Amino acid sequence: MGHVKRIIDANFWAYLIGYALALIMVAPLLWMIIAAFKQPGSTVTVLGELFTTKFSLDSFIQVLKPDGTAMMWRWTLNSVIVGIVQTGVTVLFSSWAAFAVSRIDFKGKTFVFALILAGMMVPVESIVVPLFDMIKGLGWTNSYNALIWPGMMLPLAFLILKQFIDQLPNELLEAAKIDGANMFTIWWRMIWPLSTSSMAAVSIFIFIQSWNNLLWPLLVAQKTSMMTLPVGIPTFQSIFATDLAVPMASNVLASIPAILVFLLFQRHIIKGISMTGIK
Template sequence: MKPIALNVIAVVLALVFIFPLIWMLLVSLKPDGVYVYTLQDWLKFTDLNMANYAKVLKDSQILRWTWNSFTIGVITTILSLFFSSLAAFSFSKLAFKSKGLFFLLIVSGLLIPTEAILIPLYETTLHLKLIDNIWAIILPGLTNPIGILLLKQFMDGVPKDYIEAAQIDGCRNFGLWSRICLPLTKSAMVSVGIFYFILSWNNFLWPYLSITSQENMILSAGLPTFLSNNTMSLNLIMAASAIAAIPTILVFVLLQRHIVQGVAMSGIKG
């Protein structure tokens, strides 16, 4: 009886979470001014069309913003994984002076809100002449303490015997990182990579301040501009929101197995 009850609860929770997505999709496919408020609206499929999507694509640069978000997300994810995994390996497997101090400094970065560093960050970006440049978004996104902490936890689970055996065979630190730790923490790398990508995709405040032209805007910053000009059309708003949600949904659907593996392995220690 217990598994049945758990399955029922899981189905109910799934419906609760998917209900807003279905409502958003139906409203985006309805003619302008027709909303989904009654049961009859839910069951009436004859008036569904793609006119709202066509209007959004025509009247905005949403495809350009989506491409900018995707490009910045991919570059940020790759570079962040590279630097975070190196830092995590250093803290997990290497012994060096002031290791505890440096680790404490990284952890303390979690206590500093983004809003507290916006002014010095903007001043630095301005002096480097990176305002209205995608690198103004990418470079600050490379320093994320949570990624280092998560990867360090996984690398702590790599058996010391593997490291010692590789060192006896003459493997140096970079080889220990690339040949031992990375293959054994592949699921964790994918999970953290998805986290980095979604974090970059949903980033709003700093891109909104650092990008001044619509051509270089990312989706999270450009979409509110379009929505503010169409506040009277809920159908257009839902169509634009649906387009913005598609990439992250696809990323999760395609890589959900790695996310589950990463969470399942988070407590394993060597």
């Protein structure tokens, strides 16, 4: 009984510490949500007044009205377009590259694999200057081309998909070759359907990374109409330096799409990563 009691006590303290840490991590999110439902101009930095003042949707109305200072609808549209296009093209190209490096023998394959992995070691900040000069030379500043194309390649997506394709039995692909299937048919008929879970996990990572990207859109989108949410919201918040309720409402609205994507597809993240062998 004493041994069982010690185990129960250990589990109790482990759960207690876990819940306490979770509460600490969730507390800023809860504060943001509560502050967003306060009237514009309300005090949201004092805990006592945070729960006693009147709740209202006026902050959301002010953020979403078409003639308001914030262009939330336009910024959200820009973020959605950039996120969807970058996710779709990156997953497609990464799948092709992973299939080629994993299953096709060609000269220099090891060098190509090492070159792609080397991209994971290069900080984004180290290439923004030459990349910006290239975009400026092409005349793409303040356009969707500048926002989308430079962020399409992700070495991590290639690595995850390659590790999954490496685990597929060779007999399966050899049988397809005997039946007369070419490489594109094998990818389309076999690799694509079998790697759906891994692609879904990769897609979520890419979309959330694109949704939260601040540095690159800040450099190439100077026009207010071409800003994405991570760039537009700080610009909007600077106008309400003393009124935190309205900026919190804009933050809540900007967080909803990414949270929904994660909640709807979180099982694909677990399944996709577990199938690749990455822990």
